[in-house]
Amino acid sequence: MAPNAHEAKMAHPRMAAGAPFFDAAGRVLMVEPSYKDYWEIPGGYVETGESPLHAAIREVQEELGITPPIGRLLAVDWAPNEAEGDKVLYLFDGGQLTQNDLGAIALQPGELKSFAFVSPEQITERTIPRLARRIRAAAEARNEAAPVYLEHGQKPGSEAA
Template sequence: MATPRVAAGALFFDDAGRVLVVKPSYKDGWDIPGGYVEPGESPRTACVREIREELGLSTAVGSHLVVDWAPAPGEGDKVLFIFDAGVLPESERDQIKFRDGELTEWRFIADDDLDELMPARLARRIRTALAAQRRGIPVYAEHGSAPQAL
């Protein structure tokens, strides 16, 4: 029986449609807010918890945009969720506080800048999530991309 690691992250947007990314203190590159799901916890609940722990924001997240089968060398099988957190109002941006020391900075970036700041597999997953949001239909992905129909 498979026992993948499960993680959940969220896409927040500004009014221009740029994506909020965060800089972890414990690894290279940028990421989206989120983290691993704890035993007995749903991916959505984990996402909300991680946003509260990492950014100090109490926010609801919408529907999932992507479920990604993304095993990684040295890390094993993974199932990764991205949820839609909608537009982050300017008033809430001022409330972002790095509570647990895992993050050092945040910013909004355009789709074109994803490849410069993060691993290719994460950039693909975010782009797949952005396409799903535009279509209004969640997507199943493998390694960040929606598979072609068989």
């Protein structure tokens, strides 16, 4: 096979990384973007030459204005998108934010309108189904010894929630 043909068959996915943060009650911090009609977790696309972990750290700093320690990998989700093509999303454990961290949050101007801690049930009400599945799977993976692999926000072979 010619090198160009081989290259053409290889996936060139967009990568994104985020960090769910939690409160003492196990609720997840979600942010309300000004440019979308659904809520997300802090995160964004990985830039050229950047690791997914460093992208998550950078995005948290840009979006929330804080630099808490970002923990271990919780989930990897293969989630192709008709408009954007193949995507691989990494979720790292943001841990539980301290009162100092919460007090220091300064939302990215022009991009984020608000943030709130939401229960697992409320996640579904605030965001799209595949992202809700991804966030819930990552939250559950905090109690497991290893990260979870997902496709479209769910474990392969499982039914959509």
